[in-house]
Amino acid sequence: MRTSPGESPRRDGHLVVEDLSAGYKKTAIIRGVDVAVSKGEVVTVIGPNGAGKSTLLKSVMGLLEPMAGSISLGGEPIGGLPANKVAAKGVGYVPQVRDVFETLSVKENLEMGGYHLRRPEVQERIEEVLLAYPQLKGMLTRSAGKISGGERKMVAIGRVLMTRPSLVILDEPTAGLSPKLAQQMLEQYVARLTAREVAVLLVEQRAREALEISQYAYVLASGEVKLESAAASILDRDDLGQVFLGRTEGAA
Amino acid sequence: MTTAWQFYFITLLTYSGVNIIAAWALNLQYGLGGILNFAFIIFQAVGAYAAAVLTLGPAGGITTFQTYVGGAHLPWLLALVVATLAGGVLALLVGLVALRPKRTDYQGMVLLTVAIIAAVVVTDEKGWLNGASGLVGVPKPFNESLGLGLIEYGWFYVGVVAVAVVLVFIVIHLLTSSPWCRQVRAMREDPVAAEALGLNVPARRLQVFVIGGAIAAFSGALLVGYIGSWSPGAWGPGETFLLFVCIVVGGLGNNFGAAVGSVLVLTVLFNGLAYLPIFSYTTAAEALQLVLLGLIVIAFLWFKPRGLFPERRRRFAFPSAGPDRGTAVAVEEAR
Amino acid sequence: MRTRRLLAGAVALLAVVIAGCGSSSSEIGSGALVMASYQPYTGPDAAYGPEGTALCSFAAYEINSGGGVMGHKFQCEAFDSTGDPADALPVANRMLANTTNLIMVYGPTQSAQRAVEPVLNQEKIVHFPDSGDPAYDHQTSPYFIRNGPSDSLAGTAIAAYTANHAGYKHVAIAFTNEEAAQTVVPALKETFAKLGGTFTSEQTLAPGQTSYRTEISHILASHPEAIVTEMDPQTAATFFSEELELNGGELLPTITTSAALDSNWVGGVAKAIGPEQFMQKIVAVASNTPTEGPGYEEYLQALKKAPNNIPERENYAADPYAQLGYDGLVCGALAMLEANSLESEKWAPYVPKVINGEKGAIVVHTFPEGKKAIEAGKTVRWSGAAGLVTLNKYNNSSTPFTGYKWNGKGNGVASLEPTGGEVSSKELEEAGGA
């Protein structure tokens, strides 16, 4: 039922999530979820509202304690570690909203991204980020709360790049952006992350655009993985609209 | 039972009734409406003052030692109604200013400063409500027409308070089981979502505030009818905090809990502490009683953070006090 | 589960309370007689409580050293009136209901008085309020005995002292807005104007502020001959230390009320401004409170020997509230002896008689002395820690007033010394008081 014909569930990668259940207080919002992401690939999680996508990301990041299951990064278990420790292991997280420190300047935002780096390294990494996002150069002293949505997301991504992460987690990076900006964001910035040998775990509402830059995808509905497959094979399906909603009956 | 014991019980019962009504009013504002009304006691105070001056008669005569405005000889029931309305009007005026900040804790601090302003003004403006000395000699409701002795009258007043408690309960019950109340709850749980659903959140909040204020004033009018005097000392900010303790102990948003909480904290605990064996009557002993009270409150919040009788969840399943409270993501995920 | 246990606890507690009903009664049984100190022990007026406990212990020692009354010893209990009418009432009710052999009460203070006075009178409990509330100037209950002055009388006296004895006609007045201070002001203003005085500046102070410098500079700019004032200890300490600072290290001559004789007031202000200026410049006008004579000596003995644990008891050596409270309670015991009864209905009317002295009464200074005289069939007049006191028909004091200043002992401010200016009863009457 869960997998597309002819494919077996993937069990390895840089990030491996196995049989994960998580939620708030005693209510599990996701149950028995398996996800894997390798370095150099973008893996997208799609699904309807309330499917548990953000809960999945938060559990990986250590913002929520898993109720069951395991999470490992490069073979090392990270499930249950607090977020700041997970971050120190090389995981960058860009939340959907409130993704920058609004009262800090752009430069300070970047500095905070490299919080546990040594002082000389920080300057070096800022240069590195500015090389990738030259647009940020002109706004270093501006307050991050007062820049446009696109610029803001750029700061947010730049911030997580400060540590040269091995895994970047993006929660709906295009939310609130115009269709044009959104496409630009996914194609130019998210897709380009893979060139740095980074594993990218992406949650997106704009499923078609996201799948186009992804190598692999999971469909999450009602807290369970309903379908997983190479991104291209999902894009090819006729019942794509149904798939996004997690309605995969008859598809298997 | 000796007369002294009867006095004691009459006082405890009257105070309990008044406290239950006040706890309901605060519970409506905070438990249901989410308004951190740290100025609550000034609404009880305005009811007490209004009822006092409206039944005392004009200043002068036998009351030359006190000055106040608006003295009248209204029948008690009419004074009670006017006092209740006065609470509502004051709540409207205060609410228009204090409920403007977006954050509820911020509103709470503004309300706290309003409470202090009120206390300072009433204390300083001796001509309005006799300043720090307060008002004394407030007529006892129906006392002249009944012609009862002090004890019999006391029991009669307990009956009056009981009737008042029942009346207020009916009003509160009708309110809390109405569609209006569901909207209020939705507003408290998630003001942003409620606004998105088309609810006029500031207006709802003001409505809750005004109704709560009126009921608070009603409780004050009842109280002053019993004590017979009223002064700024009786309505310091500390009194508000005690009522907060009551509804937190009883269970926020739960009317039964609020009633039990107020009896437990204000009647049983406060009076009960005084029965503890004490080695010597010194300041230290009295102070340690208050330390004990503080520790009890802390322990209670630790072991029973949602109170003795937690509010029944109706439509929203997501936790209000989870670590991610307020973040849009959590709300979206959990709904 | 926990809920049920808590509720069960509450029910059990109520049961204990109700069970208590049977054991206690307003009739006096065997065992010690209880004098209650019904005072604030917590809250802003918490300093009054220990004073009440102390003076009650002194009185109990004095009475017990004479063998008590009708075979009963006396002891003290404390009740925290918290200083606000609403909270004070249940405490008073509990005190009346649950105290075995409650015989008399020291208190209430001004803030609690208006709520509890009716209940005390209804229960026929003789009480000695330490409030000056003018609302009770013409009260008629026999159970109310105010041997200290009413605030209206104090206002008249301080005005008369300032104008007639100190000779100042142009003064500034600075009173806090608290009830105890404000009740003094109307009579003060009226009398002072009547005596031809004028006010250069009138300041009503909000207590507890961090600074009164602007008010003080205002007063200084009006060039008064003196400042007439009543303030709580903390406000006074702030005010006078700032006045010192703004007036080149000197206070203006300062005339204040008996509130300044409170040990806390003396302690706080003396610490803040140092003893020299305190002793030089501050005068308190109080109803006759001698710090000498046999009655006062006896008080000092009781103060030293009272067995209870009383912190800093030497503070009460020159404290008219403690002295008057002690006198009141001892007079109560003497009245019981004269009436030969422990029923308050019978002995209460004798309290004013013991205080004022009937025709042919002999003046006594100690309880044993008084007891002996009464047993010998004589009537007595008490001249105790506060000397001779006179009550009017409303059981209010009409005792003359004296100006006091402080004497140094070592490095501190210690005993009181009369300035020589006495506002006599006649003067008070003429000035419009009493």
Add this chain to the structure above:
Amino acid sequence: MELNLALGFGLVTASILALGAVGFTLQFGITNIFNLSFGQVMTVGMFAAYLINVQGGQSLWVGVLGGALAGAVVSGFLNKTVFMPFLRRGVSLDGIIIVSLAVGLVLENVMLAFAGPSFKAYNQPRTHSIHVLGMILTVQQLLIIGISVAALVGLHLLLRQTRLGKAMRATAANAGLARTSGIATDRVTMIAWCLSGALCGAAGVTFALNLATFDTTTGSSLLLVVIAAAVFGGVGQPYGAMLGALVIGLATEFAALVSPNLKEVIAFAILVVMLLVRPDGLIPSAATKETMGAR
């Protein structure tokens, strides 16, 4: 002339208020907790300085340091043993206000039990007044202003220039994001509480110094003015709190020229008018409500 005088007095009051208000707002900005036991922590500072100055015979300025240290220790201790655990447990921020009240009740009455209700005063040398620009100030008052300015400038540099300070601001702005950036927010919060406690303790001692005497209730009665200054500036905004302290400090003294008994009212009335114009304070806080204790 009178205006100049009032200006000088207002500056003294404002300096002291600023210490307290900035301390209060710092704590709030980072943890979102309205800590109503802050006033009692001020009193702890007063008593610590009293022990050092009067019992220990040390200089008053050592006492100020000691008061600040005591404030830091008590504040950090409360954070560790009370507030953090309650937040972790998921008690709502409103519930924690009640907890803070109870903590204040406990602190105040423990002090009452040990120190008694009598008033205390520091041993301080009497100093001469100095006339500056029509203002009359004592050497001590100038020192108080100096301490306050130094503390606030130091705080400014800390928040703007150091990694720790920026991490504090980042935590205040968005604690969750700070954690995911690798900031150990618990530790940063702890340091912020200690820092705020130190300001609070120093405020307490200077308050008491200015008042001439103090007792166990002094701190809690001052808290209300401190909160007013903080609310005026926009809670959670250190610079707003400084400005709020200045406005309230000056307003009370200028108000005293007109109506001494109403000076508090006038100060608070300014607050109300200000809130009518800018409901969230002078500098609205960007952060929305979010708890800190979560992992």
